Amino acid sequence: MQYAMRQKRNNNITFPPVYHIDRREIAAVTAVMKKGPLSGFVGEPGPEFFGGCAVRRFERAFARKFGVKHATSFNSATTALHGAIVALGIGPGDEVIVPPYTMSASATCVLMNGAVPIFADIEPDTFCIDPRDVARKITRRTKAVMMVNLFGRTGDMKALLSLARRHRLAIIEDNAQSAGARFHGRYTGTIGDIGVFSFNVHKQIQSGEGGVLVTNNRKFADRALLARNHGENLSGEYSGAGPIFGTNYRMTEVTAAIAEVQLEKLDFLNRKRVALARRLSKRLAGTPGLTLPRPPEGGSHVYYAYPLRFDEKAAGLSRAEFVRKLQKRGFPIGAGYVEPLYLLPLFQKKQAFNGTHFPFDYNGRAEPDYRKGLCPVTERMHYREFVGTDVCQHPYTAAHIDAFAVAVKEVLAQAKKR
Numbered sequence: 210m211q212y213a214m215r216q217k218r219n220n221n222i223t224f225p226p227v228y229h230i231d232r233r234e235i236a237a238v239t240a241v242m243k244k245g246p247l248s249g250f251v252g253e254p255g256p257e258f259f260g261g262c263a264v265r266r267f268e269r270a271f272a273r274k275f276g277v278k279h280a281t282s283f284n285s286a287t288t289a290l291h292g293a294i295v296a297l298g299i300g301p302g303d304e305v306i307v308p309p310y311t312m313s314a315s316a317t318c319v320l321m322n323g324a325v326p327i328f329a330d331i332e333p334d335t336f337c338i339d340p341r342d343v344a345r346k347i348t349r350r351t352k353a354v355m356m357v358n359l360f361g362r363t364g365d366m367k368a369l370l371s372l373a374r375r376h377r378l379a380i381i382e383d384n385a386q387s388a389g390a391r392f393h394g395r396y397t398g399t400i401g402d403i404g405v406f407s408f409n410v411h412k413q414i415q416s417g418e419g420g421v422l423v424t425n426n427r428k429f430a431d432r433a434l435l436a437r438n439h440g441e442n443l444s445g446e447y448s449g450a451g452p453i454f455g456t457n458y459r460m461t462e463v464t465a466a467i468a469e470v471q472l473e474k475l476d477f478l479n480r481k482r483v484a485l486a487r488r489l490s491k492r493l494a495g496t497p498g499l500t501l502p503r504p505p506e507g508g509s510h511v512y513y514a515y516p517l518r519f520d521e522k523a524a525g526l527s528r529a530e531f532v533r534k535l536q537k538r539g540f541p542i543g544a545g546y547v548e549p550l551y552l553l554p555l556f557q558k559k560q561a562f563n564g565t566h567f568p569f570d571y572n573g574r575a576e577p578d579y580r581k582g583l584c585p586v587t588e589r590m591h592y593r594e595f596v597g598t599d600v601c602q603h604p605y606t607a608a609h610i611d612a613f614a615v616a617v618k619e620v621l622a623q624a625k626k627r
């Protein structure tokens with residue numbers, strides 16, 4: 210996450226930026242550049258509609274790894290999320306229920322197609338969307354619900370699946386932060402109707418920018434292809450899926466070559482992060498004021514970040530002071546994650562497209578509720594309890610974990626003495 214960028218010296222331990230590119234990616238990129246072309250896409254009917262060799266090879270490898278029928282690369286998870294909304298046929302007049310504690314693209318992808326995001330609160334122990342609040346927010350306009358698998362794990366997917374089935378809602382999984390996590394024998398991102406992965410520079414695996422949309426549904430996959438690459442230029446073979454106007458969400462050959470090598474590193478990187486996180490949890494177990502992360506029952510956590518809850522009363526100092534003291538010692542740690550999305554000016558002013566209120570007032574609908582206090586658990590987590598750290602990332606080691614755990618305990622012990 211963002212905390213890793215705050216590199217400082219901590220006595221004899223440093224936290225260099227998280228980066229895992231080596232000669233394998235360099236060789237793969239060099240091969241593409243020597244061979245050319247740098248993109249194999251053409252936005253017209255024909256074999257080039259599907260992209261170049263590296264893109265298609267990467268998509269096949271991705272589908273194989275995650276056991277899905279269709280994997281479609283995009284140039285980011287943001288554009289893949291928009292592809293998911295297009296694929297599901299969601300547009301003006303529709304609502305999608307999303308959590309507010311996530312990267313803004315989880316909600317703005319809904320606006321991008323003229324539909325309205327409705328925010329449901331999160332669970333305090335998973336930081337993921339709470340199916341009980343989702344149930345309260347369902348209306349006749351609701352078409353889909355988004356599970357954002359946050360910080361490396363999914364939430365109460367069982368309850369969400371059964372709720373979605375009962376109300377005939379699609380499930381989109383924003384799996385940008387949880388590549389390789391599992392839930393009851395399946396990879397997260399492959400459990401809902403459509404899943405989306407990210408390869409931006411903060412993610413488990415990275416190609417600079419990049420994303421993938423996965424699905425087992427042929428129609429959704431076809432519509433995603435049209436959304437990705439000027440679907441307006443195709444008719445015949447895709448007449449069942451369209452008409453759709455698409456855009457240019459295509460991945461370059463160079464990016465695909467990097468992403469394919471990175472995909473091979475995913476299991477190693479996840480194993481390493483899980484081992485470091487387990488070590489940290491052992492070191493911090495029983496520390497007053499800290500609630501430590503846990504994997505879901507029947508599943509795994511891959512610790513994109515190591516998320517903690519901080520209890521100021523039990524700890525004897527404020528969250529801000531706790532975090533500041535650890536940052537001063539050079540540790541990559543931060544208080545809060547992102548502002549609850551409905552409090553962003555875009556939602557407060559309900560102005561997404563210039564001075565209009567579209568789509569919030571589309572077709573005379575009552576404008577959605579984005580007032581402060583809408584999702585009290587999210588607000589409590591963000592403003593009072595959530596603390597995240599990147600200490601479990603590669604290339605950090607057991608020594609980094611031990612130094613961090615010692616420092617956390619020292620800061621808390623000093624607070625008790627006051």
Ligand SMILES: Cc1ncc(COP(=O)(O)O)c(C=O)c1O
Binds near residue numbers: 311418419
């Ligand atoms: C949960 C979540 N969704 C979506 C995105 C967007 O990913 P990208 O930067 O690949 O567009 C991110 C990126 O930070 C994310 O964390």
